[in-house]
Amino acid sequence: MDRNQATGLILFAAVILIYSLFFASSPEIPEAETPTASQTESVESNASNQASSPELAVANDSTLDAARRAKYGVLAALTQGEEEVFTLENDQIQVHISSKGAGVDQVILKEYKNSKAEPLVLFNEESSKMDFVLASNNGPLNLNELFFTASTENGQTEEGVPTQTLVLKASTASGEIVQRYTLADESYQVQKTISIDRFQNIFTGNAITVNWDEQLIAQESNLAESRRQSRLNYYTNSGSFDNLGSGDDLEQEQLEESVKWISFSQRFFSAAMIAEGDFQNVALSQSTPEDSSIVRNMTASFNIPLQDGQTGFTYYFGPDKYKVLKKVTDGFEDNVDMGYFFVSWVNKYIIVNLFAFLENIFSNYGVIIIVIVFLIKLALFPLTYKSYIGMAKMRVIKPEIDELKEKYGEDPTKMQQEQMKLFSKLGVSPISGCLPMVLQMPFLFAMFFFFPNAIELRQESFLWATDLSTYDTFFNLPFTIPFYGSHVSLFTLLMTASQIIYTHFNNQLTTATGPMKNLGYIMPVMFMFILNSYPAGLSFYYFVSNMVTFGQQALIKQFVDDDKIRAKVEESKAKNANKKKSKFQQKLEDAMKAADNSRKK
Known part of the structure; x- marks a missing residue:
C-alpha cells in the first residue's frame, strides 16, 4: 500500500469516527412486551403442569387405586389388564373366550351357513350378554369385571375322545378364581367349571347368580317362520318339559321348581345351559323386537349352587337335530317340536x-x-x-x-x-x-x-x-x-x-x-x-x-x-236271516228307545 492510499484510509476512518461521536443518536432499548391475561394464565398453567404433572399423575393413580380397593377389596388388582381372546375349536364349532371375565364372546357353527351364505354366527358379544355375579363383603361382584390369564391343556374323555381345555385364572395373594372350558372332538358341548380357592370371608354367598340376555340373530330368510318356531325351553328336575311359547307379546315367568336345563332355541339352532345339579330361582322372559335382524329377545336369571367353592355346567351350541339332541341329556330332544302326543x-x-x-x-x-x-x-x-x-x-x-x-x-x-x-x-x-x-x-x-x-x-x-x-x-x-x-x-x-x-x-x-x-x-x-x-x-x-x-x-x-x-x-x-241280536246290539237299541221316549216326553 503506498503513502496516498494509507493517508486516504486514515482520513476516511477519522470522518466516520467523528460522525459517530457527534451526529449519530444513541440506540433505543425496546420496551418489554406486556403479556395478556390469557397468555399469562397459559404460561403459568404450563409451568405449573410441568412442575407438578408427575405428582398429579401419582395422585390420580392413587385415587383410582383407592376407588378400586374400596369397590373390589383384595380383588382390585384383578380389574386391570389387557383383554385377549382365546379360541376352542373342533370340526363342528368355534368358541371365542375373552380373558376379561373368562366368558364366551362368540360361537360359530362351522358346518352351517346363514341365509346369506355367510358363516353362521350363533351369537356374538353384541347380541349376547352373560353375567356371573358373586355376593361379596364389598357388594355384588361380576366376574366379567376381572381379568384372567390363560393356559391350555390337552386330554381325552373316558371313551378316549381327544379334548382341549382352556384354563383361565385370576390370582392374588388372598386366593384364586379358576374357570375351565373343555371341548371334545366331534361335539357341540362345552363343559365349564368355576372354582374359588381361599378368599376367606370375602365371598359371602353360596351360589353364583347368572343373568343371561340373548338376542337371537336371524339365520333364515323366512323371519315369520323362524319366529313361529322359536321357543325359550326348559326342563325341570321332576322331568317336565315346558316353554314360554311363541307369542309376539312380552312373556315372563318365575318358576317355582328348580330346572335341569334352559335353552334359547330358534327353529334350527339352540344355545343352552345344562346344570350338573340344578338351576334355582329361575326367572324367564321373552319378547319379539321390531328389528328384522333379530328373531327374539330372551332372558334367563337363575342361581347355580356352590359346593365347597366349586360348581359346573355344560353349554350346548349347535343344531336342533333330534338324534344329536337325544344324546345330550334327559328331555333335551324336546327342543325339536315333534307334535302332540298322539302323533x-x-x-x-x-x-x-x-x-x-x-x-x-x-x-x-x-x-x-x-x-x-x-x-x-x-x-x-x-x-x-x-x-x-x-x-x-x-x-x-x-x-x-x-x-x-x-x-x-x-x-x-x-x-x-x-x-x-x-x-x-x-x-x-x-x-x-x-x-x-x-x-x-x-x-x-x-x-x-x-x-x-x-x-x-x-x-x-x-x-x-x-x-x-x-x-x-x-x-x-x-x-x-x-x-x-x-x-x-x-x-x-x-x-x-x-x-x-x-x-x-x-x-x-x-x-x-x-x-x-x-x-x-x-x-x-x-x-x-x-x-x-x-x-x-x-x-x-x-x-x-x-x-x-x-x-x-x-x-x-x-x-x-x-x-x-x-x-x-x-x-x-x-x-244272518235267523241270527239273534247280540247283547251289545240289544243294549244299544234299548238305550236308543229310552232316549227317544225321553225326547217325546
Whole structure:
C-alpha cells in the first residue's frame, strides 16, 4: 500500500469516527412486551403442569387405586389388564373366550351357513350378554369385571375322545378364581367349571347368580317362520318339559321348581345351559323386537349352587337335530317340536330313523321325500284296501238305505234303529270305510310337525325350490292377500289341485251327499292358504301322497267288482236271516228307545 492510499484510509476512518461521536443518536432499548391475561394464565398453567404433572399423575393413580380397593377389596388388582381372546375349536364349532371375565364372546357353527351364505354366527358379544355375579363383603361382584390369564391343556374323555381345555385364572395373594372350558372332538358341548380357592370371608354367598340376555340373530330368510318356531325351553328336575311359547307379546315367568336345563332355541339352532345339579330361582322372559335382524329377545336369571367353592355346567351350541339332541341329556330332544302326543310317536320312532337311513342312500332330499311317501303308503296299504272295500259295500247297499229314508225319514230314532238292523243283516259296518282312514291320520299330521323342524332340509334344493325348509316362490305378487301372502307357492298349488281331484274321485266311491260332499272341496282350498308360507318340503310331501293314494285306489278299482261285493252282501244277508241280536246290539237299541221316549216326553 503506498503513502496516498494509507493517508486516504486514515482520513476516511477519522470522518466516520467523528460522525459517530457527534451526529449519530444513541440506540433505543425496546420496551418489554406486556403479556395478556390469557397468555399469562397459559404460561403459568404450563409451568405449573410441568412442575407438578408427575405428582398429579401419582395422585390420580392413587385415587383410582383407592376407588378400586374400596369397590373390589383384595380383588382390585384383578380389574386391570389387557383383554385377549382365546379360541376352542373342533370340526363342528368355534368358541371365542375373552380373558376379561373368562366368558364366551362368540360361537360359530362351522358346518352351517346363514341365509346369506355367510358363516353362521350363533351369537356374538353384541347380541349376547352373560353375567356371573358373586355376593361379596364389598357388594355384588361380576366376574366379567376381572381379568384372567390363560393356559391350555390337552386330554381325552373316558371313551378316549381327544379334548382341549382352556384354563383361565385370576390370582392374588388372598386366593384364586379358576374357570375351565373343555371341548371334545366331534361335539357341540362345552363343559365349564368355576372354582374359588381361599378368599376367606370375602365371598359371602353360596351360589353364583347368572343373568343371561340373548338376542337371537336371524339365520333364515323366512323371519315369520323362524319366529313361529322359536321357543325359550326348559326342563325341570321332576322331568317336565315346558316353554314360554311363541307369542309376539312380552312373556315372563318365575318358576317355582328348580330346572335341569334352559335353552334359547330358534327353529334350527339352540344355545343352552345344562346344570350338573340344578338351576334355582329361575326367572324367564321373552319378547319379539321390531328389528328384522333379530328373531327374539330372551332372558334367563337363575342361581347355580356352590359346593365347597366349586360348581359346573355344560353349554350346548349347535343344531336342533333330534338324534344329536337325544344324546345330550334327559328331555333335551324336546327342543325339536315333534307334535302332540298322539302323533309325536310317528316322528320319533319312525320318520326320524327312516329319514336318517335314506340319507345314507340318496343325496337328493326331494327323492328322499318321494321314497318316504311310497314306503309309508306301502305299509298302510292293507288299511287303504279295507277302507276302499268298506266304502264299496256302503255304495252297493245305498238302495236299501234310500228305502229306509223314505219310510222313516221323519223319525230319526227309528231311522237309526232300522239302519242298524240293516247293517247287521247285511254284514256291513258303517265305520269300515272310515276307521282305516282314521288310523292313517297320525302319519298325515305327523308330517305337519316334522318338515317345519327338519334341519336336514335346510338349504337343500329340489326342482324350482331353492330351500325345502321354507316356501318355494314360483312368482311374487304385487300385492298381499290376507292369510295368503305376497307370493305363490307352486308346490302348494299342486297339492291343492291333487286333493281336489282325489276328493272328486273319492266322492264317486262313497254315498256322501250334501255338506259332507262339499266339505271335501273346501278343505283343500283352506289348506292352500295355510300351507302357502309353510316349507316346500311339506307341500311336496302332501302332493306326492295324494297322487300315490289316487293311484292306489285306481289300482284297487281294477280288481274290485261291485257285483262281487253285492254277491257277498247277499250271502251275508241269507246267513244272518235267523241270527239273534247280540247283547251289545240289544243294549244299544234299548238305550236308543229310552232316549227317544225321553225326547217325546
